[in-house]
Amino acid sequence: MRVVRTRQELIQARAGLPVAGPVGFVPTMGALHAGHRALLESASADCDAVLVSIFVNPLQFGPNEDIDRYPRALDEDLAACRAAGSTVVFAPSVAEMYPTGPPRTAVDPGPLGAELEGQVRPEHFRGVLTIVARLLQLARPDAAYFGEKDYQQLVLIRQMVDELDMGVRIIGCPTVREPGGLALSSRNRYLSAPERERAGSLIRALRAGVAAGPGGAEAVLNAARGCLTDLEVDYLTLRAPDLGPAPERGPARLLVAARVGTTRLIDNIPVLLGEA
Ligand code: AMP
Numbered sequence: 001m002r003v004v005r006t007r008q009e010l011i012q013a014r015a016g017l018p019v020a021g022p023v024g025f026v027p028t029m030g031a032l033h034a035g036h037r038a039l040l041e042s043a044s045a046d047c048d049a050v051l052v053s054i055f056v057n058p059l060q061f062g063p064n065e066d067i068d069r070y071p072r073a074l075d076e077d078l079a080a081c082r083a084a085g086s087t088v089v090f091a092p093s094v095a096e097m098y099p100t101g102p103p104r105t106a107v108d109p110g111p112l113g114a115e116l117e118g119q120v121r122p123e124h125f126r127g128v129l130t131i132v133a134r135l136l137q138l139a140r141p142d143a144a145y146f147g148e149k150d151y152q153q154l155v156l157i158r159q160m161v162d163e164l165d166m167g168v169r170i171i172g173c174p175t176v177r178e179p180g181g182l183a184l185s186s187r188n189r190y191l192s193a194p195e196r197e198r199a200g201s202l203i204r205a206l207r208a209g210v211a212a213g214p215g216g217a218e219a220v221l222n223a224a225r226g227c228l229t230d231l232e233v234d235y236l237t238l239r240a241p242d243l244g245p246a247p248e249r250g251p252a253r254l255l256v257a258a259r260v261g262t263t264r265l266i267d268n269i270p271v272l273l274g275e276a
Contacts, residue, residue, distance in 0.1 A: 001082045003089045007097075009143055009276065010090045010138050017087065021048030025141035025168075027132060029090075030054040031071035033082045035176040035184040039145040040084035041101040042173050059102060060127030064119045071186050073203060090139070097131070106130045107164075109156050112243055116255065117152050117266065120234055128153055129160050136161075143169040149176075149183050151255060151268040155243050167179040173269070177203065183267045190263045197232045197259045205236070209254045214272045217246050220254060220271055231258040238271065247275025 005008050017023060024047030026039045045049045054077055062068040074091060081089050082136045107129035109118070118125055136144060146154045158170050175183050181203035181204065182196065191199055205227035212223035217238050224236055234257040238246040255268040 001078075001086055003091060005090075005092055005096065007092065007138055010051075010088070013088045014138070014140055019048035022112075022142040023047055023140070024049065024050045025053075025136070025144040025199060027053045027055075027135050027144070027146075028077075029056045029070065029186070030038045030077045031073050031186040032077045033176075033184045033186065035147055035149060037080060037084055039147060039173050040081065042171065043143070043145045044085040046143060046171070048096065050085065051088045051141060052081050052086045053090040053092075053135050055090075055092055055097065055131070055135075056084065057127060057131045058098070059106075059130060059131060060124050061252075062121055062123060064218045065121070066187075071189060080109050089134075091135060099133075103130065107160060109135050109235070110159070112123050112152070112156060115152075115243075116198075116235060116237065120257070120264075125153070125156050129156060132157055133160065133164070133166070136166060141168055145171045145173055147184070148172050148174055148268070149174070150266070152243060157159065167234060179206055183208070183265075185265065185267070189262055191260060195260045195263065199263075199265055201227050201229065201231060202258060202265060202267045205256060206254055210269055210271050213273055214275050216248070216273055217252070220252075224254060224256070228256070228258065231260055233258045234264070238273075240262065241270070247273060 004013050024043035024055045026043050028036050056070050059231040106126050109129050110124040113125035154172050161170055178182050182199055205224040208227050209220040209224035236256045239253050241251050241253050252271045254272050257266045
């Protein structure tokens with residue numbers, strides 16, 4: 001496995017890959033856990049070579065967010081990438097990615113970028129799409145892997161790749177959870193034991209929503225809302241799988257965001273609406 005630090009080295013490493021088959025790409029912000037490892041393993045299973053990026057992107061953090069306390073663990077991350085069979089890891093500095101400060105050119109996520117997570121984090125998806133577009137340009141993969149954990153991000157990346165003809169397959173991977181159901185997240189380490197207990201109501205709410213699916217949208221939202229005690233809920237919403245308005249029946253997505261103490265958590269789950 002090669003570790004490269006500059007854009008030029010990544011371009012050269014990509015060009016020199018001795019493979020005829022597909023090249024996979026897994027962008028991350030590091031502090032890798034089993035959720036990230038599942039993406040690395042899917043990419044390794046499908047592709048002849050796997051590129052990974054580790055970069056905490058300042059553009060996607062708001063002025064009051066946690067970029068300075070965001071966990072960093074490069075040595076452990078490299079070991080995880082090596083164990084998963086990755087080929088190249090790109091771990092640039094902020095100065096390497098933004099040598100002259102924030103870029104003037106950015107990818108506009110459109111109206112969906114201002115909803116849900118975008119309501120609370122107005123510049124977030126612009127920052128995400130801009131760095132992902134750039135990383136895709138550098139890595140030139142055939143397929144790129146993203147977690148359903150960040151469902152709105154996945155939908156917006158599909159939208160960007162489709163509408164800008166970026167010519168890469170976007171693979172969505174199911175959310176990896178702790179045994180109790182809490183979705184793995186680098187931010188879970190900020191939770192105290194009692195907060196972790198309270199955070200469990202997120203997945204209980206989503207599962208209650210799924211169970212109420214045959215009763216329709218109203219029943220799903222009522223069942224989920226009933227479980228969300230003891231947390232400050234930013235939103236609980238039922239949408240179509242592409243995050244447009246929820247259908248009356250058929251596949252839908254239930255999404256939630258809530259604060260537990262000072263930690264903000266998000267989660268989502270597929271729901272089937274209406275009688276089977
Ligand atoms: P991050 O390092 O938080 O930017 O995440 C990098 C990638 O890992 C994104 O595509 C996330 O959606 C994905 N990811 C994070 N947590 C999980 C999880 N619990 N299960 C599956 N994918 C995840």
